[in-house]
Amino acid sequence: MQQEAQITPGAHPATALVSSSDVNGTDVYSPSGDHLGQIDHLMIDKVSGRIAYAVMRFGGFLGFGEGAHPIPWKKLRYDVTREGYVTDITKEQLEGAPQSPDDWRVSRDYDRRAYDYYGIPPYWL
DSSP: OOOOOOOOOTTOOSSSSOHHHHHOOOOOOTTOOEEEEEEEEEEEEETTOHHHHHHHEOOEEEETTTTTEEEEGGGGGEETTTTEEOOOHHHHHHHSOOOOOOOOOOHHHHHHHHHHHTOOOOOOO
């Protein structure tokens, strides 16, 4: 008889899959280890199922003056030692990124501008 793995509450089994709820609130760092912000939520293409963006909150103090920008998912990689995502996007790039709509339901025109801005091919290609 196969024994079920015991999972401690709050612990995550060793797997490559992650729940979107676990991604929300995860810290984002520069390659040098500087804290850039946190993932607020993900934007998923409902037709293809691909993750288009991770909306990252950054800056501000106690929620005031805080910015948020969609970061192309391809610009993030998970670092197990930091227990967070690492990106090569600079703070200056975040501050100068194309402004997205308040409801985060971006258009294909915005998608193209954002992916061009970050210098990577769009998720739909």
